[in-house]
Ligand SMILES: Nc1nc2c(ncn2[C@@H]2O[C@H](COP(=O)(O)OP(=O)(O)OP(=O)(O)O)[C@@H](O)[C@H]2O)c(=O)[nH]1
């Protein structure tokens with residue numbers, strides 16, 4: 099079996115247009131060894147049948163969930179910027195977010211709503227969720243995730259303003275710790291025109307409006 103067959107999901111993820119060497123065999127082997135130890139330390143038997151491939155699966159899953167470290171959000175936006183005279187607000191809402199908190203490495207997940215007002219250029223719509231994923235697939239706090247998305251769009255696209263709202267549930271607050279099952283955390287970040295109340299209200303109305 100060659101290496102590619104051994105690691106068939108090496109190309110999975112959001113790097114459709116840029117090859118990243120994240121799933122290399124050395125790294126997977128190192129991580130698998132560490133996870134083998136983790137299984138032992140928590141009182142499991144890593145040699146029982148159901149767990150034989152678990153360290154390798156965990157290694158691959160962790161590399162997938164943190165692949166944002168190997169991706170460049172600025173490059174992604176620059177790869178699809180088009181000159182266009184459209185000057186109204188562009189809103190992409192309800193973008194699924196899956197990230198992991200840097201304190202417990204447990205998932206937090208929910209939705210991101212992103213808007214910008216073009217200043218001579220628009221960006222390919224799919225690039226906005228891709229930028230969200232680049233920053234979400236790292237160890238994060240929700241506040242920093244929100245600011246990083248805002249700053250990347252503002253600095254790369256140079257629009258008249260950017261608005262970002264993220265709503266997430268944190269498993270570290272529901273599965274363990276304080277064990278609150280229904281709390282949702284909302285964070286927001288704005289630049290330019292979105293610092294004005296009128297623009298911000300328009301954005302907030304658009305993301306709460308129902309289609310149809
Ligand atoms: N601000 C912020 N805090 C977060 C985020 N994700 C997790 N946390 C919090 O990080 C904090 C870490 O607090 P610590 O007291 O060091 O950790 P802990 O003893 O496990 O805390 P508990 O979760 O309260 O049991 C907790 O209050 C978490 O709820 C996030 O995205 N943003």
Ligand SMILES: [Zn+2]
Nearest residue numbers: 199201202270
């Ligand atoms: Zn946490």
